[in-house]
Amino acid sequence: MDILEDLYYGNLFPHEKCAKLDDEVKELLKLLNRNEEKFVATLTEVQKETFEKYKDCNREISEISEREIFLNGFRLGARIIIDVVNN
Template structure:
């Protein structure tokens, strides 16, 4: 199946990726979880609520940044392709 068909059928999820065991990302994720576990008993109930809101806001910000980076990267790749194809005899591009 071609990539556009895969995308159409929802088989391509650019925002999902596997975490490779023992990779730097996996180690950082474990460190974050460990630090959260260590911090939780030190916080009052009010502070825990504020901390949860902070994490939610940080997650939303990260998601927006990842989306924007994906869009910018995709656009840059499309510009590369347009430039590469500029001098080619392609019927759908005026040049």
Template sequence: MKNIIEELFYGNIDTQARGFKKDSYLQKQIMIMSNSEEILTERLKGDDKKTFLSFVNASGIVLGESELDSFIVGFRLGARFIYDTFVDNITPYDDFLKEVNNEG
């Protein structure tokens, strides 16, 4: 495997390339949302339709920003785990075996 940073740079890593499992609960809920939006968009007129579409668009923006925030926070948490695993060696107890191995 190539360097992960290089893979990311060239667009070979796509975290969005995912789909729903067929007939899953989530897929059914998304279909309900989609069908409801379509029905309401067809039935509503004038200001009601404009208000509903503004709500739908704003909801999409809020959801997108929330997903971005979760991604950033999760990425940073993962980086902290990596740092603590490979760089930071602070622990509540001293490692006596390490001292013995270094002396001998």
């Protein structure tokens, strides 16, 4: 693992940090949860298991994408700094 991944995963900061969610995101999360509860209530047990697997895969894809975006942002920032210093 490189230093940026350590930074991303919080390995460089032993204390826990919580992100503040703005009101718009909080409302969207409430809506998402409410709609998911209604949807899951209509499913059979087999369908619920399939939906849980779907959510797990989606969560994993999101985590990978977020990590790559984080790393790319730091790399771009480093290239910008190098360019500024060299000019």
